[in-house]
Amino acid sequence: MASLSRKLSSFSLLDGSRALTFSVSILLASLLISGLEVGSGEDGGDELFPAILRDEAVSRINQLGKISDADGYLERTFLSPGSIRATDLIMSWMQDAGLKTWVDQMGNLHGRTDTVNATAETLLIGSHLDTVVDAGKYDGSLGIICAISALKVLRIKGKLEKLYRPVEVIAFSDEEGVRFQSTFLGSAAIAGILPPTALQISDKSGITVQDVLRENSFEATDESLVWVKYNPKSVWGYVEVHIEQGPVLETLGYPLGVVKGIAGQTRLKVEVSGAQGHAGTVPMLMRQDSMAAAAELIVTLETLCKYPDKLFAYDEQCGFFEKESLAGLVCTVGEISCWPSASNVIPGQVNFTVDIRAIDDEARKSVVSEFSNQVYRKCEQRMVNCTIKHKHDAEAAHCDSELTLQLKHATSSALRKMPSDIHGDVPILMSGAGHDAMAMSHLTKQVGMLFVRCRGGISHSPEESVLDDDVWAAGLALLQFLDQHVNQ
């Protein structure tokens, strides 16, 4: 900061223009207000680095938010042209932070700083660079950019060399699973839980993961998948910063929270086949209408998840399905397609997706099996053929309590230094959204997450919004956390 103000004032002396001098002094004043004045000592121990952790981070989030495969909205899917451009840009930021970079065989981007101690385990920090369709600009990007900014501060302070363990930022290539309906292609490969069969998963047009990898000059063989996998012994832990994607922190009036665990998730695809027919000639009682059947199945799912206690034969005595285990149960049908999709034709086929999440894995599995039973029963009654395909299953992940405590301390110490005075305990949250941390929990038990407040809890939407100061707070919390891994 001091050297920056020196540069700015000599600049204003060189140029005689009054307007420029004026704007520079405004800039200086705002730098003073935002950085120097607020509890920052000249000793370097308490610096807040707003220019890097807030202003530059926010500007990078905006830049990345403009890199899209679509016109007019944000969309970056697995290894799409937009994702490749995003990878290049993030790579340049990693290098600017003093990190050594490479892209692995699943398209994940890594930026690493090594230490003299070759045997020390690595701290991994990551999030995903892909997005949903018509996405917000913070989901995924925020975590990658905050991590790079925090490391950049360490580089500037000359502390990068003093880290006593390697630190590696990873920008995962696929978390949302938009194109292939299979989430965590990137992080699951690193965690070693991606089966080689994943290479054969195809998108709507029949192109496989393997095809897409080969188009981008990756080998895409069973063996190349093995190269991506990390040895658990080489990993110390995994930390992820992510927007909350829910309304809790905003309701509590708190910028950051630490995550206790992530809900498990099941994704299904239900295919309903009936008898296609003329909308004018087939009498109602003779129809095998796949659309009406699908509608009934969708409402069945909603009822099951809205009132799970009514539908479960539940045992008060052994308390298997306590209210607690069904807490956070949410079920969604988000995509439906029908054939031939014409107003005067009784649809012959309807496919729809199902997304079921719960904190308790047993409860989720019971919902899936109860739903499946009801689907088959109702399809039989309606004389349509139904199949249910399991597309994705992820167990709930529980964050490491020690790491969570460290993140909590780092967060409260960061927030105490911030200009806005925030009191009270850092909130502890559960995550209903899946994150790369879930996949990474198969690589290391030491998983921790930090959530950042977002406006209205809105995510997966261009309305997604995070305060600049909350981006700053997240970067500062991560910096505090990293400081614990530096030889002082």
Ligand SMILES: *[C@@H]1O[C@H](CO)[C@@H](O)[C@H](O)[C@H]1NC(C)=O
């Ligand atoms: C190097 O790392 C290993 C593993 O974490 C640790 O046991 C050892 O003490 C470290 N050595 C030094 C010199 O820090």
Ligand SMILES: *[C@@H]1O[C@H](CO)[C@@H](O)[C@H](O)[C@H]1NC(C)=O
């Ligand atoms: C359901 O499947 C059976 C056996 O494959 C077939 O005979 C029948 O025509 C199918 N019914 C519908 C409505 O598709």
Ligand SMILES: *[C@@H]1O[C@H](CO)[C@@H](O)[C@H](O)[C@H]1NC(C)=O
């Ligand atoms: C439903 O899914 C099956 C299997 O993936 C596919 O063959 C069929 O074309 C799909 N139908 C519709 C209406 O999308």
Ligand SMILES: [Zn+2]
């Ligand atoms: Zn995300």
